[in-house]
Amino acid sequence: MKNKFSDKDLMRFADGELHDNNKAMDILSVLVEETPEADVLKKRLSVFTSTRNALFSGLVDIHRRKQ
Numbered sequence: 001m002k003n004k005f006s007d008k009d010l011m012r013f014a015d016g017e018l019h020d021n022n023k024a025m026d027i028l029s030v031l032v033e034e035t036p037e038a039d040v041l042k043k044r045l046s047v048f049t050s051t052r053n054a055l056f057s058g059l060v061d062i063h064r065r066k067q
Helices: 007-014 021-031 036-066
Strands: none
Touching: 007 021, 007 036, 021 036
């Protein structure tokens, strides 16, 4: 199965930095479906959301240690 969305687009989407509203809506449209394509997209997107959360948590910890 060919990926409909690039990793770069998914990373931007996960970070709230995808400024192409049409592409963001396309991603959301696939995510709400109950299809194999939606399952694959959810797994791909989870990589970017989990790394974003880990990075954010790490930065918060560094900030707290400096205080």
